[in-house]
Amino acid sequence: MMQSEFNKTKVCIADKHFIHRLGVKTILSVIGIEPDLYEADSLETTLSCLSEINDVKYLIVAQDVLHPKLNKSLRKIKNQNPNAKLLVVCDGPCQAVPGAKLITENDTRQEVLEKFQNFFFHSEPESTDNDSALLSERETEVLKTVALGYSNKETAEKLFISINTVISHRKNITEKLGIKTIAGLTVYAVMHDLIKPEDVKA
Amino acid sequence: MMQSEFNKTKVCIADKHFIHRLGVKTILSVIGIEPDLYEADSLETTLSCLSEINDVKYLIVAQDVLHPKLNKSLRKIKNQNPNAKLLVVCDGPCQAVPGAKLITENDTRQEVLEKFQNFFFHSEPESTDNDSALLSERETEVLKTVALGYSNKETAEKLFISINTVISHRKNITEKLGIKTIAGLTVYAVMHDLIKPEDVKA
DNA sequence: CCAAAAATCCCCATTTATAGGGATAAATAC
């Protein structure tokens, strides 16, 4: 059968949850693919899997394996395996991932199967996006501190500058990023791996 | 075989994600159970499933289907089906659920299979544990709106209440959660799947 | 039915944040 080409192909499934990996594996057998299968249950095992095993062509990864270092991790993975195809299975809050196909929790059985088939049997090049680091070093420091939940005053004390300076930096940050809410800055900082969510002040 | 007793038993799988339901179904067949199977992909369909179909004995539910009304929903389910057994499959940050077995993303294949077997073949009463100070429905709404980057005033307008009420709710939220910064509330809301990070106001 | 919890609203005072408008010294870029 046509799918036999996949019988030597290396596929890695990265999901912390055994049940979820099992679901993916079942789908693979449903659409008639029996590849060399590798499983990873963390970002670390995923990366070591990719580095130890050559030519992993298909990577099916749960977003929570990547989160919160999503973008950085994807860059790593893309660097290590430039020709790997990426399928991201989102659970709950998800964001589009450059150069990857997305399956969300809202996809029906039909949609999921179609996306899996497309993933394996079609190969359109994905778009690469613009990753801009437009903040200055000091602005980044201020952003980080504010996103961690510190007030302007506290940020000033932490960075040994006047509160006026903090406010100035924040004006620039707001203008450059187009983000004016603290909630938005926090999400931005977490998503860009500037802060760890568990470090955010209560 | 011994499992044949389950061939008439009614089991409901509630998970938004088709892949996850598929994983659960595969496990059932692995441990040799072929029950009357019902699937639900939301809290609503779960509840209607339970009310329309009598004697659903086993309910396997993803935590995200319940959240954020977790405890309330569980109470509802327990009320409607007092003798139903509950297996909660957590994904990501999870909290203990009174009267239910828990499967977490850290469980290995072995542990998952054992827990499923225990779930179906043994019936110890579950321990009820400390009900961590959870937020009321309205408080959750306020938390979500604030975490999305809306000011108290905007939140009041969105929820059709006075700003004083918003402030009152926020006081309760701060007290219950021990989180006083907007950054912290945002992280909490994202981590508990109350909001999607991409929805946070810039 | 009664007690507790939840949801709604109000006042006051203080602290922070935001939105304008600026300025100056030092480093970077072209």
Added chain:
DNA sequence: GTATTTATCCCTATAAATGGGGATTTTTGG
């Protein structure tokens, strides 16, 4: 070597958040 960005600081005024004290009505549980 001049132009630009960066980092620092200041002022004013308004808007918003916080912390403290309340109150009332409705819902919910036992």
